[in-house]
Amino acid sequence: MDQEVEEVIRLGRYSEEGRRPMKVRMRSQVAVEEIMARKGKLAGDTEHKDIWIKRDMNLEEREKEKVLRNEAKEKNKKRTEIKEKKIYWRILDTRLKKWYLQKKEEVVEEAKS
Template identity: 85%
Template sequence: MRRLINVERELRYMKEVMSSLMDKQDRLITENTALKLRVAECEKEQEEEKVEFSEVVRKQIQENTKVTVIKVIKEKDDLMRDAVDKKKSFVIYGMKEKKNPSKFIRERKEKELAKTVIKRVQDSTQEFDQKVEEVIRLGRYSKGGRRPMKVKMRSQVAVEEIMGRKGKLADDVEHKDIRIKRDMN
């Protein structure tokens, strides 16, 4: 008898659970249909926005094309100028640096130092030291330091000749710690 009562209880409980599940299913079906309608509306709105967005993008592209082309041309021009400057330059490593408070005097002394190194490398008939255009110390100053010196020449031929004869510095006792290398990126 108890078993029968327990079975009846379980059946009642199952009926309640089933009815609540059926109610939930009905609610979900109605929500689902409402959501499907809303999705259809959103898709229509999205299509309209796509058309408007594509028109806006097309106009912006047309407006910005000229500006972009001009920027690219200027960048290529700068790259070409940098490449030519690199071919007209070389770097001297190992030159001792003296502290000069005056910028003008310091630049003149560094140019003279670069010219003495170039004179050691060139033949007696050549005058590459006269073709030095600019000398710049690279990096930050430190007392007793040996910052590299970038030397810019007037012609690429002079740089090539100097690079070809840079081995002469190894034989020179006075300038044996000095090395010359190409100016690289």
Template identity: 85%
Template sequence: MKRERELAKTIIKQVQDSTQELDQEVEEVIRLGKFSEWGNRHMKVRMRSQVAVEEIMTRKGKLAGDTERKDIWIKRDMNLEEREKEKVLRNEAKEKNEKRTEMEKKNFNWRVLDMRLKKWYLWKKEETRN
């Protein structure tokens, strides 16, 4: 469990700003699911304070640019009812994405963010002309 704790602290250090020490707020790290030689399992990280949790959740977007850890993401813990609601929303997003026109596919897709269905606009790099 020491390795998991260190990994959690490393990820938290990456999202905190330079004046914070949120990695010191880690209280407990638990691996979820059955062990498998080939797969990774989710980790549940319990923090000492709600303030630390909220800070981490607001800064979790900093992980998006990390190509080394692109398979790591941070989500809040949800109860069964919340997980079911999110599943319904994900299915609805999938259906809406399948019904988009070709033009719409270039501009946006549907995603579930903060327990709501939202349009996610796609950014395109414009070519610079000389």
């Protein structure tokens, strides 16, 4: 992947105790898609848990995502107690999606059946 990095830019103003985001430009869209597909694995890695990867968006895209985030929050607030244990709403690839929650015990019980 190192050969795919075209440019790295630090964003924001420098401060000694603070961290700043970085903008990384890649040479190919294939590399970007591969990184975006594997970014979820960072959440489970304790050494890199503070790293977040997001797609660079223009103003229109950011506003659209903000509307979707607010819509997801509203839908999540309106869930009943039963639905809170089963589903939640989130944004994936600039679309609002319904995610189904399933406890590990339920998965094990279903596998035994």
